[in-house]
Amino acid sequence: MADASASVRANSPAGAAAVPNDLASFWLPFTPNRAFKRNPRLIARARDMHYYAPDGRAVLDGTSGLWCTNAGHNRDPIVAAIARQAEQLDYAPTFQFAHPGAFALASRIAALAPADLDRVFFCNSGSEAVDTALKIALAYHNVRGEGTRTRLIGRERGYHGVGFGGISVGGIVNNRKAFGTLLAGVDHLPATYSREHQAFTRGEPEWGAHLADDLERIVALHDASTIAAVIVEPMAGSTGVLPPPKGYLERLRSICDRHGILLIFDEVITGFGRLGYAFAAERYGVTPDLLTFAKGVTSGSVPMGGVIARRRVYDAFMRGPERMIELFHGYTYSAHPLACAAGLAALDLYREERLFERARALEPLFADAAMTLRELPGVLDIRTVGLTAGIDLAPSPGAAGARGYDAMDRAFRDEDLMIRVTGDTLALCPPLIASEAQIGDMFDKVARVIRAVT
Numbered sequence: 545m546a547d548a549s550a551s552v553r554a555n556s557p558a559g560a561a562a563v564p565n566d567l568a569s570f571w572l573p574f575t576p577n578r579a580f581k582r583n584p585r586l587i588a589r590a591r592d593m594h595y596y597a598p599d600g601r602a603v604l605d606g607t608s609g610l611w612c613t614n615a616g617h618n619r620d621p622i623v624a625a626i627a628r629q630a631e632q633l634d635y636a637p638t639f640q641f642a643h644p645g646a647f648a649l650a651s652r653i654a655a656l657a658p659a660d661l662d663r664v665f666f667c668n669s670g671s672e673a674v675d676t677a678l679k680i681a682l683a684y685h686n687v688r689g690e691g692t693r694t695r696l697i698g699r700e701r702g703y704h705g706v707g708f709g710g711i712s713v714g715g716i717v718n719n720r721k722a723f724g725t726l727l728a729g730v731d732h733l734p735a736t737y738s739r740e741h742q743a744f745t746r747g748e749p750e751w752g753a754h755l756a757d758d759l760e761r762i763v764a765l766h767d768a769s770t771i772a773a774v775i776v777e778p779m780a781g782s783t784g785v786l787p788p789p790k791g792y793l794e795r796l797r798s799i800c801d802r803h804g805i806l807l808i809f810d811e812v813i814t815g816f817g818r819l820g821y822a823f824a825a826e827r828y829g830v831t832p833d834l835l836t837f838a839k840g841v842t843s844g845s846v847p848m849g850g851v852i853a854r855r856r857v858y859d860a861f862m863r864g865p866e867r868m869i870e871l872f873h874g875y876t877y878s879a880h881p882l883a884c885a886a887g888l889a890a891l892d893l894y895r896e897e898r899l900f901e902r903a904r905a906l907e908p909l910f911a912d913a914a915m916t917l918r919e920l921p922g923v924l925d926i927r928t929v930g931l932t933a934g935i936d937l938a939p940s941p942g943a944a945g946a947r948g949y950d951a952m953d954r955a956f957r958d959e960d961l962m963i964r965v966t967g968d969t970l971a972l973c974p975p976l977i978a979s980e981a982q983i984g985d986m987f988d989k990v991a992r993v994i995r996a997v998t
């Protein structure tokens with residue numbers, strides 16, 4: 545029995561949920577485990593815009609969980625769809641067999657995606673989606689007789705999940721440095737953020753489109769015939785909300801076209817309304833060859849991810865004998881029936897409640913609310929785009945990340961607010977159902993937190 549148990553045992557007021565009585569066994573991801581287990585932040589249930597702690601305390605969800613519950617929590621239609629599906633069909637393989645929900649959801653996603661992005665491969669997370677996209681890119685060139693195209697290009701400060709492919713093309717030092725040599729043949733574009741040129745920008749900064757030209761340097765170095773794909777997040781979320789400079793994505797697209805390089809947008813965060821459109825590709829009018837998604841596809845309710853491919857990418861594989869497998873890739877739980885049911889219900893909700901349009905309409909108000917924090921002590925920069933804000937705090941001397949951690953902890957305990965931190969950067973990305981009053985309330989809470997930690 546762990547000694548931390550007493551500190552989290554609920555006194556069971558009416559309606560309080562059961563809490564675990566031993567915290568030892570669970571190894572928490574991306575969390576300082578010892579600090580957490582000494583003083584845990586526990587969530588017992590959720591509804592719409594709120595989490596509830598085991599003692600019943602309501603906590604405003606400023607982060608859509610982990611950027612995923614875009615329709616809000618425990619929405620009745622999604623819960624009902626999952627329950628119905630569990631009764632009817634718990635599981636069916638999608639290797640050599642399939643179930644109707646997989647086709648229905650793929651068609652719906654294809655209809656939402658721009659241009660001829662209309663072939664959908666399912667997996668279970670953003671990390672799997674990224675590795676799937678990288679593998680499709682490599683295999684695409686291979687199947688077309690351009691097997692020398694094996695190099696992959698990511699970007700500094702990119703986050704593409706935690707698979708070996710994703711951390712290889714990703715650009716976060718701590719996610720890479722302990723894990724060996726990673727994939728060979730990977731280069732990185734420079735990050736698009738410069739505080740000097742972009743501080744306190746709403747939406748896409750004016751400065752920085754030229755940074756896409758670094759791709760030409762990499763092509764000149766290695767030759768286009770060795771390069772398979774470039775992968776970027778249209779808006780880098782995990783490293784602090786970095787919207788693309790105006791014209792940057794267009795420039796990447798045209799350089800890729802010039803050299804026969806596939807362009808992959810990692811839309812695991814930006815997909816399903818975060819930037820006011822179904823996909824960032826639509827907001828920016830730039831069509832990638834492959835687009836990854838996860839998180840919002842089920843509004844976070846059941847794990848699911850996937851890759852949307854342009855028609856010609858899929859068609860390149862559809863050759864050879866008809867009874868031969870075209871792509872040797874897939875997961876036991878690709879297109880899991882519960883995830884498909886949850887996905888269909890989530891897409892219905894997004895449509896019925898016009899949540900993508902809602903995010904677009906709220907964007908100016910959200911940006912105004914975020915920018916009210918501008919004059920607070922220790923605020924170095926604020927960036928906003930869609931229903932997303934990143935706030936850089938000055939690090940405490942000699943203790944990078946300590947102030948951010950303190951802010952996250954205080955927000956939860958003292959302000960009943962969940963925020964996300966990366967180092968000393970705070971991120972806000974509430975569910976798209978947030979009311980104007982809740983957005984105002986959220987930033988008032990953040991203001992008090994910033995005053996408390998600076």
Ligand SMILES: Cc1ncc(COP(=O)(O)O)c(C=O)c1O
Binds near residue numbers: 810813
């Ligand atoms: C852009 C991007 N790609 C991939 C991932 C990884 O997704 P998952 O944690 O579902 O594996 C994330 C997660 O935040 C992400 O933001």
